[in-house]
Amino acid sequence: xxxxxxxxxxxxxxxxxxxxxxxxxxxxxxxxxxxxxxxxxxxxxxxxxxxxxxxxxxxxxxxxxxxxxxxxxxxxxxxxxxxxxxxxxxxxxxxxxxxxxxxxxxxxxxxxxxxxxxxxxxxxxxxxxxxxxxxxxxxxxxxxxxxxxxxxxxxxxxxxxxxxxxxxxxxxxxxxxxxxxxxxxxxxxxxxxxxxxxxxxxxxxxxxxxxxxxxxxxxxxxxxxxxxxxxxxxxxxxxxxxxxxxxxxxxxxxxxxxxxxxxxxxxxxxxxxxxxxxxxxxxxxxxxxxxxxxxxxxxxxxxxxxxxxxxxxxxxxxxxxxxxxxxxxxxxxxxxxxxxxxxxxxxxxxxxxxxxxxxxxxxxxxxxxxxxxxxxxxxxxxxxxxxxxxxxxxxxxxx
Numbered sequence: 001x002x003x004x005x006x007x008x009x010x011x012x013x014x015x016x017x018x019x020x021x022x023x024x025x026x027x028x029x030x031x032x033x034x035x036x037x038x039x040x041x042x043x044x045x046x047x048x049x050x051x052x053x054x055x056x057x058x059x060x061x062x063x064x065x066x067x068x069x070x071x072x073x074x075x076x077x078x079x080x081x082x083x084x085x086x087x088x089x090x091x092x093x094x095x096x097x098x099x100x101x102x103x104x105x106x107x108x109x110x111x112x113x114x115x116x117x118x119x120x121x122x123x124x125x126x127x128x129x130x131x132x133x134x135x136x137x138x139x140x141x142x143x144x145x146x147x148x149x150x151x152x153x154x155x156x157x158x159x160x161x162x163x164x165x166x167x168x169x170x171x172x173x174x175x176x177x178x179x180x181x182x183x184x185x186x187x188x189x190x191x192x193x194x195x196x197x198x199x200x201x202x203x204x205x206x207x208x209x210x211x212x213x214x215x216x217x218x219x220x221x222x223x224x225x226x227x228x229x230x231x232x233x234x235x236x237x238x239x240x241x242x243x244x245x246x247x248x249x250x251x252x253x254x255x256x257x258x259x260x261x262x263x264x265x266x267x268x269x270x271x272x273x274x275x276x277x278x279x280x281x282x283x284x285x286x287x288x289x290x291x292x293x294x295x296x297x298x299x300x301x302x303x304x305x306x307x308x309x310x311x312x313x314x315x316x317x318x319x320x321x322x323x324x325x326x327x328x329x330x331x332x333x334x335x336x337x338x339x340x341x342x343x344x345x346x347x348x349x350x351x352x353x354x355x356x357x358x359x360x361x362x363x364x365x366x367x368x369x370x371x372x373x374x375x376x377x378x379x380x381x382x383x384x385x386x387x388x389x390x391x392x393x394x395x396x397x398x399x
Contacts, residue, residue: 042090048151063082088156115246242280349371
């Protein structure tokens with residue numbers, strides 16, 4: 001009997017020693033093992049003010065589905081997605097909250113873009129009339145129909161993978177992301193777009209500020225000035241941030257006039273306008289870009305009009321392409337961009353006229369420095385005739 005019990009105990013010991021014990025996994029662990037968890041803070045410092053909402057879209061590389069999120073929680077984002085590689089776009093507000101912008105191409109990552117509506121200026125004018133002339137514009141635009149710098153920002157990744165982290169950026173809580181830089185439609189892996197040095201997702205500003213200063217002789221004879229500028233990009237890609245190859249003619253109705261008292265010394269007119277930029281070499285077809293022609297119309301105090309055209313193509317493209325490349329490099333390196341302070345500054349002419357350069361009495365041209373010259377007029381701007389006021393006319397009205 002004792003021998004039999006000894007054999008049973010030995011057999012049980014052998015069975016137990018051959019077993020491999022494993023920890024029992026929770027439901028959440030089993031569920032998340034087959035999912036991709038994304039969790040990160042969001043830094044909106046590139047905008048003029050924090051947004052009241054945001055949109056994030058993930059494009060599944062395996063199932064070819066898109067996963068869209070609209071939320072008013074703008075400082076942090078957490079989501080659980082099917083386990084696969086993703087492409088991602090993030091921007092402030094939702095695509096329906098900008099009355100004068102068109103968001104389109106959301107079927108795929110590389111076609112998603114934002115563009116000004118073709119008749120944005122007139123649409124805004126109608127909106128202001130409808131609301132009794134409340135002159136504060138609408139989201140993304142100021143009251144003159146111009147884009148508002150620092151009103152729209154986006155971030156994007158061409159690769160979002162489970163269990164990896166952006167190169168050179170500290171790991172984040174929960175799931176992490178592998179970012180890839182997208183340049184001109186090609187993908188260069190190993191770097192991240194849209195993360196700052198602290199590991200927060202930082203959407204970058206899409207609207208630059210273009211300031212134009214024109215030196216003009218004879219401004220004291222002008223009542224007002226209006227203008228247009230050709231060749232500005234109609235929009236930006238939300239994935240690559242490249243300006244659109246499609247261009248628009250931007251109205252410039254609001255100019256500040258600082259006239260000189262002297263007939264021979266220049267005054268200056270200035271204006272500022274928000275812009276999506278100009279088509280850079282990576283976003284336009286081969287060949288020369290659409291010219292940036294500034295068209296100016298001066299109304300003189302005798303009510304005549306003087307027209308000027310100034311070619312600003314070289315100056316605008318040189319400045320914009322430089323700051324565009326700098327912003328792209330900042331994002332890749334996790335550095336903070338310039339945000340709403342992204343400036344293009346164009347100056348035509350000089351504050352003083354060249355010595356020995358003759359000034360005709362009625363030139364309507366430019367001097368050798370490019371300063372515009374307006375003709376002198378004798379008008380005062382007050383042309384109401386009063387002849388015949390002394391002739392008394394009596395009208396008899398019968399009821």
